[in-house]
Amino acid sequence: MTLDWSGFTPIPALLGGALIGLAAALLLLALGRIAGISGIVGGLLRRPDRAETPWRLAFVLGLGLAPLAWTLVAALPPPRIAADTPTLVAAGLLVGFGARLGSGCTSGHGVCGLSRLSPRSLAATLTFMATGFLTVFAVRHLI
Template identity: 55%
Template sequence: MATEFTPVLSTLGGLLIGASALLLMWSMGRIAGISGIVSGAAMEASSERNWRLVFLLGLMLGGGLAALLFGSLDGVQPVTSTGLLVVAGLVVGVGTAMGSGCTSGHGVCGISRFSPRSIVATLIFMSSGIVTVFVLRHLLGETL
């Protein structure tokens, strides 16, 4: 499987992620940890739920709009079954609950605040991802 090297688009995407995290911190004093925002949107009182739902809607609409404008989803097809994708999503959800956060909360916001806990958490989930891909691709022969 070939991948494209897209330094300009990747840099722009990173800047947008950083800008949104900074804007949320400045405007509301909140960390842009997506797993926390999603769980809070499902369980919080209405005033807390509203900003979380707006943030999540903006993520989906922004990504969808960018895909439509730039045609970045042309020809994209899932490479595995829907069932496996659902199981993978549930495993990620359990992992974010166990780690008290996700890549956006720990990796983007926590590391930028020099949080030792976030640095350790990010090292652990990145290492877990590397090991998982190695096992799937090189030991089990799966193509992802």
């Protein structure tokens, strides 16, 4: 395995992480809500509460529009994804199913749960990470 040191960008990664943490903290302080994406989207999909719908929609739209805005502002090259549309759709559905099965997604457990010192979120995050490590190992070395 080789590392692409020219692609190693710790400052933008640090700033992005700080912005995610700030957004999660602001949502918690302003609305008393946890910034877990599966819970926010789940709240839109089940019987939506009229008072909750605007901020949930704004959050989800922001997730989708922020990378587009960044690409326009920073003139980044478009991402290259080596998969066809059916594979991406299947992957997205599996991730959504797993997030609901795990009572939250990586952002909910990893960003919000760990910051609240939740033992359940620690267990979930360790499971996510271990599964990811094993999957990468299997794909690169065993398959």
